[in-house]
Amino acid sequence: AQKITQTQPGMFVQEKEAVTLDCTYDTSDQSYGLFWYKQPSSGEMIFLIYQGSYDEQNATEGRYSLNFQKARKSANLVISASQLGDSAMYFCAMRSNNAGNMLTFGGGTRLMVKP
Amino acid sequence: DVKVTQSSRYLVKRTGEKVFLECVQDMDHENMFWYRQDPGLGLRLIYFSYDVKMKEKGDIPEGYSVSREKKERFSLILESASTNQTSMYLCASSYKTRGVDGYTFGSGTRLTVV
Numbered sequence: 001a002q003k004i005t006q007t008q009p010g011m012f013v014q015e016k017e018a019v020t021l022d023c024t025y026d027t028s029d030q031s032y033g034l035f036w037y038k039q040p041s042s043g044e045m046i047f048l049i050y051q052g053s054y055d056e057q058n059a060t061e062g063r064y065s066l067n068f069q070k071a072r073k074s075a076n077l078v079i080s081a082s083q084l085g086d087s088a089m090y091f092c093a094m095r096s097n098n099a100g101n102m103l104t105f106g107g108g109t110r111l112m113v114k115p
Numbered sequence: 116d117v118k119v120t121q122s123s124r125y126l127v128k129r130t131g132e133k134v135f136l137e138c139v140q141d142m143d144h145e146n147m148f149w150y151r152q153d154p155g156l157g158l159r160l161i162y163f164s165y166d167v168k169m170k171e172k173g174d175i176p177e178g179y180s181v182s183r184e185k186k187e188r189f190s191l192i193l194e195s196a197s198t199n200q201t202s203m204y205l206c207a208s209s210y211k212t213r214g215v216d217g218y219t220f221g222s223g224t225r226l227t228v229v
Contacts, residue, residue: 044220
């Protein structure tokens with residue numbers, strides 16, 4: 001079975017600073033994908049970034065980057081130059097390619113950006 | 116843009132009622148999912164479907180059933196609603212292929228059972 005752990009229920013960050021949201025995962029599969037989603041107060045889930053287990057380079061998408069450490073089974077999200085609009089819930093999720101197409105989610109981290 | 120539409124944003128139902136939550140997607144996705152979201156627990160998978168009339172149990176199927184008679188529609192059914200089913204329900208869909216190809220989520224239905 002897959003398990004995702006996000007150990008930070010809530011975090012504050014000063015506007016324009018960088019912040020790292022932690023995610024560790026547990027799987028015995030060799031082939032899997034890791035996702036980060038943002039959920040603002042409006043409720044929709046917004047896809048941010050994806051990392052495949054065989055990707056050699058860390059994924060980046062604009063201000064988002066994923067610090068993938070396979071041996072440690074961690075996939076931390078780094079947001080650079082935080083903006084007020086980054087205040088939201090953030091979820092780490094994993095899809096095991098041997099377990100169908102379902103996503104397993106962590107408990108989430110609420111990020112609050114201070115002006 | 117792919118759209119996943121959930122029929123209701125907010126619902127209030129009484130204990131014991133039969134409740135239908137509807138989800139429709141417009142991009143011919145094979146896979147559809149129902150998740151339940153509770154504070155501190157993230158999203159937990161209730162049921163998913165990879166084809167018409169096919170369904171698989173997720174992590175927390177008890178008290179729920181699903182129906183997929185057409186490819187674009189995936190319904191979640193609470194046969195006899197209970198107060199512990201008060202939650203946010205999210206529907207999602209995806210292609211069968213691997214990789215980053217997206218999971219698209221609906222806006223959610225906040226269900227309150229009184």
